[in-house]
Amino acid sequence: MTIARQMAISLLSKGLSKIAGPAQRLRRDQEGSVSVEAILMLPLLIWAFLGTWVFFDAYKAQFVNAKAGYTIGDILSRETGFVTPEYMDSLYNLQQFLVERGDPIRLRLSVITYDEDNDSYEVRWSRNRGGGGVITDSDVEEMRDMIPIMADGSSAIIVQTSMEYIPIYRNGLSDLVFDDFVVTRPRFAGQLCWNSSNTSTSQSTATC
Secondary structure: OOHHHHHHHHHHHHHHHHHHHHHHHHHHOOOOOHHHHHHHHHHHHHHHHHHHHHHHHHHHHHHHHHHHHHHHHHHHHOOOOEEOHHHHHHHHHHHHHHHOOOOOEEEEEEEEEEEOOOOEEEEEEEEEEOOOOOOOHHHHHHOHHHOOOOOOOOEEEEEEEEEEEOOOOOOOOOOEEEEEEEEEOOOOOOOOEEEOOOOOOOHHHEEO
């Protein structure tokens, strides 16, 4: 091997050793720039935080909507007098108070009876606040799976609470509608009657 070749190999090996040293140190180095890492991770952290908050808020809205339905159903199950328009308005205001949201809400109250001979349900009366209409006998038949077993001639109170959920931050979540269906039976009276008069309430003007 010539002297020139030996010198070239020696210089090359020394050069590689000089490069390998810093490269190994760089590979083992775990230090970083906090400012650079923060700039890279901050948008992802904000997105994850807002997404988590929106999903939690949606579950909370659904829970309070259902809770409002059970609360109103429990109130009506203990009622021994008439449900009047003013009474209905107060229940709607109660729902708004319990929900504590600016999103649109709806409330529908209905009283049904069961006929064992015909295996059918009949709507005695149905009223709503906030829109959504009322239910008919055919509507109740479609709700059969959600209605508990009833004795012949017995009545039940259906409370339907509805809420439109509009997320503040749309992190893959679109507008939702939460509908809850609560069925209770009168506890102290045989049936719950509707009366269109707020002051002159009598059995002659009632719908039972």
